[in-house]
Amino acid sequence: MKKPKGRLWQIVALALAGVLSLVILKMVKIDDTQVQTKGGGIVLPTVTTQAASSITQTEATLNGNIADTGGQDATQYGFKWGTVRTLSGGDTATTTTLGTHGIGVFTDSRAALLPGTTYFVRAYASNSAGTGLGAIVSFTTLSTHAP
Numbered sequence: 001m002k003k004p005k006g007r008l009w010q011i012v013a014l015a016l017a018g019v020l021s022l023v024i025l026k027m028v029k030i031d032d033t034q035v036q037t038k039g040g041g042i043v044l045p046t047v048t049t050q051a052a053s054s055i056t057q058t059e060a061t062l063n064g065n066i067a068d069t070g071g072q073d074a075t076q077y078g079f080k081w082g083t084v085r086t087l088s089g090g091d092t093a094t095t096t097t098l099g100t101h102g103i104g105v106f107t108d109s110r111a112a113l114l115p116g117t118t119y120f121v122r123a124y125a126s127n128s129a130g131t132g133l134g135a136i137v138s139f140t141t142l143s144t145h146a147p
Contacts (some may be wrong), residue, residue, distance in 0.1 A: 042129045043070040049079075049123040049134030050105075057142045058114040062108045064123025064134060066101060073100040074125035081121040087136060101125065106142055116143035 054061045061127035063081045075098070082092030095108045106123075115117065119141070123134035 001121045042127060043071045044129050044132035045070045045074050045125040045127055047077075047123050047125045047134040048130045049121060049137045051137060052119075052121065052139035053107075055139055055141060056115050057144055058115060059109065059111045060139060060141065061120070062095075062110060062121050062123070063105060064107070064125075066125050069102055070127055070129055070132065072127040072129070073102045074127050075100060077101050077106055077123075077125035079123055080120050081110070081119055083117060084117060085120050085136070085138075086133055087122055106144050113141050115141055117141050 020094055036132065045066050048065045048067055050063035050065055052062055062081060064077070064079060066074055066077065069125045076096055077094040079095060080094045082090065084090040084106060095110075097106070097108075101102050118138055119135050120138050122136045124131050126132070
């Protein structure tokens, strides 16, 4: 078989390189989360955990924000929360809302919290590329006061 001449060979090589670059997965570091690009250009949602609000002795509202959908609306979103700083094992729970959610805020009201207790919370949202995580933030419920 005869080897293609110079210019034709370069064009074929560039075309193959272009095709290969379309299927190579890229990794990007965002907010302690690995974001992976898939062939269709969908990546993990960019999520932020915002400060809790309406904090009382036993209740608080958790606040999250989907800053970027990653090319596809989230199909589930929510919060992981508890009294363990790392949110692993121990006293942790996860709230999940199913359904599509685009860019914007989402909240969840928590009740039956313990007075004067520090809680840690992380917002998350998932699309077909996986789950994007916000940073872990903390809040402390109000203490009870003796009469």
